[in-house]
Amino acid sequence: MDFFFYPSSVAVFGSFKKGAIAYEILKNIVEGGFKGEIIPVNPKGGEVEVAGRKLRIAEKLEKGVDVAIIAIPAKLVPSLIEEIEEKVKGAVVISAGFSEIGNVELERELVEKAREKGVRIIGPNCAGIFGVHAEFFGSFEVRVKKGGLALISQSGAFGGAALAMGNEEGIGFSAFVSYGNAADLTESDFLRYFADDENTKVIALYIEGVKDGKKFVEALKYATSKKPVIILKAGKSKSGSKAAQSHTGSLAGSYEIYKGVFMQFGAIEVEEMEELFDAAKIFEMYES
Numbered sequence: 001m002d003f004f005f006y007p008s009s010v011a012v013f014g015s016f017k018k019g020a021i022a023y024e025i026l027k028n029i030v031e032g033g034f035k036g037e038i039i040p041v042n043p044k045g046g047e048v049e050v051a052g053r054k055l056r057i058a059e060k061l062e063k064g065v066d067v068a069i070i071a072i073p074a075k076l077v078p079s080l081i082e083e084i085e086e087k088v089k090g091a092v093v094i095s096a097g098f099s100e101i102g103n104v105e106l107e108r109e110l111v112e113k114a115r116e117k118g119v120r121i122i123g124p125n126c127a128g129i130f131g132v133h134a135e136f137f138g139s140f141e142v143r144v145k146k147g148g149l150a151l152i153s154q155s156g157a158f159g160g161a162a163l164a165m166g167n168e169e170g171i172g173f174s175a176f177v178s179y180g181n182a183a184d185l186t187e188s189d190f191l192r193y194f195a196d197d198e199n200t201k202v203i204a205l206y207i208e209g210v211k212d213g214k215k216f217v218e219a220l221k222y223a224t225s226k227k228p229v230i231i232l233k234a235g236k237s238k239s240g241s242k243a244a245q246s247h248t249g250s251l252a253g254s255y256e257i258y259k260g261v262f263m264q265f266g267a268i269e270v271e272e273m274e275e276l277f278d279a280a281k282i283f284e285m286y287e288s
Helices: 021-031 074-084 104-116 156-169 187-196 213-226 238-248 255-265 273-287
Strands: 009-014 037-041 047-050 053-056 065-071 088-093 120-122 128-131 136-139 146-153 173-178 202-207 229-233 268-270
Touching: 009 021, 021 037, 021 047, 021 053, 021 065, 021 136, 037 053, 065 074, 074 088, 074 104, 104 120, 146 156, 146 187, 156 173, 156 202, 156 273, 173 187, 187 202, 187 213, 202 273, 213 229, 213 255, 229 255, 229 273, 255 268, 268 273
Parallel strands: 009 037, 009 065, 065 088, 088 120, 146 173, 146 202, 202 229, 229 268
Antiparallel strands: 047 053, 128 136, 128 173
């Protein structure tokens, strides 16, 4: 998954009017100092000025890129994936309007289109990704400084708040990924990836629920054997579990089972965001 977090090229799909999500992501990528090729794409074409830099807007993607960031209406996403599948390795689907509101078939179609050509999907219904050591800020969230903490968050809202608090606390990040509905890549895939990422010293995970319990257990076992893993679990009560399920379309499951798994493999469970960063600071100091 290096192409997501250490890309050499990126295409951003959406509206580039000031204030639009795609514009804000494009602005973050440019202002963040990304050295690779940046291609804004919109059928209307034209030009966009971002942070004093003028970029031509391609009417469609003509060349291959590592990653596509997609912020267009949900119903148009599967056909876009089909159109660009030969030209991208991975796609980050920011767009909401999939299984989290009951559009399960649309999400299934998206994944099927992507899998036909081996394109990996983050999202949909997510806040994007950062590859901080590659100066790649493919999200509309606040940028952060370089360091050793990889933050994996099912919730974009939690992820954004955590990045802002991390800045206040002086925490350095290696990466951030908001994975939303986890239609393709899940927390388990990211746990394994960051366990092997040389720039990541500590992994922090915010989860509401997991879709594949066996896969998660195996990934957590692997990650904790390599690095400290700090976990904040949402939806511990029955009402919280229902809220988490409606938020991202995942089944939260029994908290007691999660708790037992965390303890079995030595993951550090915390109760709130402040505690997460306190633990991260300790481990980052210890690792360095």
